[in-house]
Amino acid sequence: MNYIGIDIGSTCAKLAVLNEQKETVLKLVQPTGWSSVDTAEEIRKKLQDENIDPEREACVATGYGRIAVPYADKMITEITCHAKGAVWLHDCDNVVVIDIGGQDTKVIRIENGMVKDFVMNDKCSAGTGRFLEVMANSLALRPDEMCDLAASGGGTSISSMCTVFAESEVISLIGRGEKKENIAFAVVDSIATKVASQAGRFNVGKEEVCLTGGLCECDYIRRTLEEKLHSRVVSSPEGRFAGAYGAALSAMRVRK
Amino acid sequence: MSNYVEMWKELGMDLETHDALCQVLPTAFGDMYLSQENRPEGMGFWDFVVSEIHGIRPSELIEAQKNGQKVFGTFCVYVPDEVVLAANGIVTGLCGGSQFWVPGGEKVLPKSTCPLIKASVGARLERTCPFFRIADMYVGETTCDGKKKAWEILGQDVPMHIMDMPQMKRPQDIEKWADEIKIFAKVVEDFTGNAITPEKLSEGIHVINERRKALKRVYDARKSKNIPISGKDALLMMQIAFFDDPVRCAEMANKLADELEQRNKDNVSVFPAGTKRILVTGTPMAIPNWKLHHLIETSGAAVVCEETCTGTRYFENLVDETKTTLEEQYAAIADRYMGINCACFTPNSGRVDDILRLAKEYDVDGVIDVNLKFCCLYDTEGYTVEKAMKDAGIPVLGIETDYTDEDAEQLRTRIEAFVEMLG
Numbered sequence: 001m002n003y004i005g006i007d008i009g010s011t012c013a014k015l016a017v018l019n020e021q022k023e024t025v026l027k028l029v030q031p032t033g034w035s036s037v038d039t040a041e042e043i044r045k046k047l048q049d050e051n052i053d054p055e056r057e058a059c060v061a062t063g064y065g066r067i068a069v070p071y072a073d074k075m076i077t078e079i080t081c082h083a084k085g086a087v088w089l090h091d092c093d094n095v096v097v098i099d100i101g102g103q104d105t106k107v108i109r110i111e112n113g114m115v116k117d118f119v120m121n122d123k124c125s126a127g128t129g130r131f132l133e134v135m136a137n138s139l140a141l142r143p144d145e146m147c148d149l150a151a152s153g154g155g156t157s158i159s160s161m162c163t164v165f166a167e168s169e170v171i172s173l174i175g176r177g178e179k180k181e182n183i184a185f186a187v188v189d190s191i192a193t194k195v196a197s198q199a200g201r202f203n204v205g206k207e208e209v210c211l212t213g214g215l216c217e218c219d220y221i222r223r224t225l226e227e228k229l230h231s232r233v234v235s236s237p238e239g240r241f242a243g244a245y246g247a248a249l250s251a252m253r254v255r256k
Numbered sequence: 257m258s259n260y261v262e263m264w265k266e267l268g269m270d271l272e273t274h275d276a277l278c279q280v281l282p283t284a285f286g287d288m289y290l291s292q293e294n295r296p297e298g299m300g301f302w303d304f305v306v307s308e309i310h311g312i313r314p315s316e317l318i319e320a321q322k323n324g325q326k327v328f329g330t331f332c333v334y335v336p337d338e339v340v341l342a343a344n345g346i347v348t349g350l351c352g353g354s355q356f357w358v359p360g361g362e363k364v365l366p367k368s369t370c371p372l373i374k375a376s377v378g379a380r381l382e383r384t385c386p387f388f389r390i391a392d393m394y395v396g397e398t399t400c401d402g403k404k405k406a407w408e409i410l411g412q413d414v415p416m417h418i419m420d421m422p423q424m425k426r427p428q429d430i431e432k433w434a435d436e437i438k439i440f441a442k443v444v445e446d447f448t449g450n451a452i453t454p455e456k457l458s459e460g461i462h463v464i465n466e467r468r469k470a471l472k473r474v475y476d477a478r479k480s481k482n483i484p485i486s487g488k489d490a491l492l493m494m495q496i497a498f499f500d501d502p503v504r505c506a507e508m509a510n511k512l513a514d515e516l517e518q519r520n521k522d523n524v525s526v527f528p529a530g531t532k533r534i535l536v537t538g539t540p541m542a543i544p545n546w547k548l549h550h551l552i553e554t555s556g557a558a559v560v561c562e563e564t565c566t567g568t569r570y571f572e573n574l575v576d577e578t579k580t581t582l583e584e585q586y587a588a589i590a591d592r593y594m595g596i597n598c599a600c601f602t603p604n605s606g607r608v609d610d611i612l613r614l615a616k617e618y619d620v621d622g623v624i625d626v627n628l629k630f631c632c633l634y635d636t637e638g639y640t641v642e643k644a645m646k647d648a649g650i651p652v653l654g655i656e657t658d659y660t661d662e663d664a665e666q667l668r669t670r671i672e673a674f675v676e677m678l679g
Contacts, residue, residue: 076676077669079669079670080676114677115673115676116677117646118670118673120666120670122656122666
C-alpha cells in the first residue's frame, strides 16, 4: 500500500507519496492554476503514470483546495497536516511551526507531537507569500531572486500592511531611484515583522521554530525571522512538502 | 410570508428594498435550518415565527397599539423588561443581525463600527424592518462607545430614552443602577400613562422570571451527554425570545424543554456519538445571524451552550420575587441585572468564572470565543478569556468576524483545524 498526500494550496499544489516504510515514492509540485479541480485531475494522471492508482491507495487531501480532490478518502486541514509533516521532517515533538503560505500564514504550537494551539492571519494578505510575490513582480524579479537580493540591501522600510498600498510604496521607492536590493530588503523585513508579530502571541523564545511552506527555501527569510523572533529557526529542503507529507502520514490511518 | 403588504405600507416601509430581504431569508433559513435532521418537533413554533418574521408578531404589536399599549424597542439585555410590563407596555428587541442592513448604517456611521450597531441603525433609517417602524420609543444604554454615539443619530428620528449603565460593579454602582431603573420607570409611566404599582411590578417580574426559567430548562437539557438539540436551533429560540410575547415564549420554551428532557431519557441525539461539544462565548448573535453556529455544526462539532447575550446572559439569575415595595423591587431588579457579566464592565472577572463554570457544566471539549468585528470590548477581553482557558487546560479558539460571508471558508478551515485538534 502507498500513502498519498495532496496539498492544494492557493499558489502551488504539492504531492507526496510514501510507502509502508515511510520512504518517499513520489513527490512533485506544480502551480495550482485557476482550477483546483483540474489540478487534482492532473495529479491523478501523474500518479497513474507512475502506476499508482489513487482509488486503490489511501489518499488524504489538504490545503484550501482539499474539497476539489474527488478521489481522496479524507480531507484534513492544512494546520493539522503541516504540523504532522513538520514533526516528521524535523524529528522533533515540541516545536513551533511557521508556515508562510500563498494566501495565509499559520503559526502552530506543537506539544508532544500534537497541535496545541494555532493562529492564522485574518483576511489580510500582509505577511504571506502573495504579498512577496506582488512586490517581486513590481521589481521585475522572481520571488527567490528578490529574497536573495534582499540580503545585500538595507536602510529602507515600507510601512503599509495592505498589499495594494505597499505596492504603491514600492513603486514610489522605485521612482525615487532607491536601489533594488534596498527595496527587496524592505519587503522581506515587512513580511518577517508581520509574521513575527503573529507568532508573538505564542511567546516564541526558547522553542525551536520550523519554517515550512514555499518561502522556507530562502535562507535570508529564515535568518531574518531568526533575528526578529530571537530564537533558532530551522528549515528543511523539503519544507515546502510539509503539508503533503503530513497528509500522506495521515493517510496511513485511513482504512481501505 | 403571508400578505402583509398593506401593513408594511402603513408603516411607511421601503417596500421594494424590503422585498429583496424577504426573498433571501427563506433560502438562508432552508439551507441552514430545514436541512438539519431529526429536529425536535417543538421547533415548529420557532420555525413558524421565522417564516412570518416580518408579519405575524408585527401585526400583533400593531393590534396592541390600537388598544392603547405602547411598544418599547430595546438593544441590550440590561434593559429591564419587567418595568415596561408593569406599565402594560410591550418590549421588542431591535438588534439587527443581517448584512442586509449594514450599508444603510454605514451611510451615517464610521465603517469601523460593529456590524450589530450598523445593521440596527440601517434597519431604522432605511425603513426595511417593521419592528423598527412599530416601536413607539427606543431604549438605549451606555454600554459601549459605538452605541452611545449611535443613539444620538437614532434619536433624531425616533423618541429615545438612554439608561446610564455603570462601568463598574461596586455597591454604589449597583445603587446607581437601581436609580436608573427608577428613572426609566418614570419615563415608562409618563409615556404609557399607566402608573406602576408594586402589584403590577411584581406581576412583571414574575412573567419575566418564568420566561428565564423556561429558557434555562432548554439550556439545562443541553447539558446531557447525548445532544438533544442543535446549537442552531437553541440559538433560534433565544433570538426569537427577544421579540416574542414573554408568556407565550415561556410556554413554547417549556414545551420544547419537555421534549428535550424526554429525548435525554431516550438517549436521542441530533449528532453522531463522539461529536465534539463546543461552548461559544462572546458577542451577541441577533437574528438572522446564524453564521458561526452553522460553520461549527457543519465542521464536525456541535454548539452545546452560548455564553452570550443571545444565550445564558439573557436568562441567568432571577429577580427576587419576595419584595413588596417599589423601592425594594427596583433594588432587587438592579441586583439581578448587575449579576450579568458583559465586557463593558471593568473589572469583569465574573465572566471568566462564568465561562469556566459553563465549560464544566456543559462538559465541553473546547471554547470558541467570538467577537463581532470592531467590538473593542470583547476583542480586548478575548485575551483574558483565552488565557484563562489555556491555564485551565481548555482548548480555545478566538474568532473575529462580521455579518458578511466573505471569510466563511477561512473560518471553516480554522474551525475544522480546531476540531481536529480536539482529537
